[in-house]
Amino acid sequence: MSISKIVRARLESSYHRVQPKLAGTRGVHLEVWESAADRYVGVEFGTNSVGFWIKKMNLFQVDIPEGVERREKEPKGRGWIGVGEDNKGCNSNLSGYPEFVGSKISHLLVRDPDHALQILDALGARKAA
Numbered sequence: 001m002s003i004s005k006i007v008r009a010r011l012e013s014s015y016h017r018v019q020p021k022l023a024g025t026r027g028v029h030l031e032v033w034e035s036a037a038d039r040y041v042g043v044e045f046g047t048n049s050v051g052f053w054i055k056k057m058n059l060f061q062v063d064i065p066e067g068v069e070r071r072e073k074e075p076k077g078r079g080w081i082g083v084g085e086d087n088k089g090c091n092s093n094l095s096g097y098p099e100f101v102g103s104k105i106s107h108l109l110v111r112d113p114d115h116a117l118q119i120l121d122a123l124g125a126r127k128a129a
Contacts, residue, residue: 001113002047002048003046003048003049003050003110003111003112003113003116004045004046004047004050006113006116006117007043007045007050007113007116007117007120008045010116010117010120011031011033011043011120014035014036014120014124015033015034015035015036015041015120015124016033016034017031017032017033018032018033018034018040018097018099020032020093020096020097021096021097021098029044029091029093030042030043030044030053030091030093030094031043031045032094032097032099032100034099035120035123035124036124037123037124037125039054039055039058039123039124040054040055040058040097040099040100041053041054041120041123042054042091042093042094042097042100044091048111049109049110049111050109050110050116051091051107051108051109051110052107052108052110052116052119053090053091053094053100053105053106053107054105054106054108054123055099055100055103055104055105055106056072056103056104056105056106057103057104058123059106061122061123061125062119062122062123063118063122064108064119065112065114065115065118065119067111067112067115068108068109068110068112068115068119069108069109070106070107070108070109071083071086071088071106071107071109072084072086072104072105072106073086073090073104073105073106073107074104075101075102075103075104078095078101079092079095080094080105090105090107
């Protein structure tokens with residue numbers, strides 16, 4: 001089974017799909033999901049990989065597996081810019097979700113299904129009381 005199908009199955013069973021708040025954001029190239037722990041993840045489904053967009057403050061709970069590519073993004077207006085040598089912005093569809101606007105975010109490019117599930121499980125875990 002492809003990584004995209006595995007990730008979609010986990011999202012559908014453990015997360016809630018979030019609808020964009022801005023008109024024009026159709027979720028064609030990006031879907032945003034919310035965990036039971038109130039953490040959001042933007043997901044881009046590829047053929048051999050998935051891209052996760054995650055608020056940087058929510059990564060404290062995630063042990064990023066080796067082999068996952070990580071890029072940091074800083075807010076700039078309703079968009080983002082890359083940090084350091086990364087001169088790319090990010091998926092403009094994220095601006096349709098107020099949960100991300102104005103926040104520092106990280107992009108994780110994941111090719112291993114087990115790594116993707118590990119990240120989703122960590123984001124979905126409730127904080128210790």
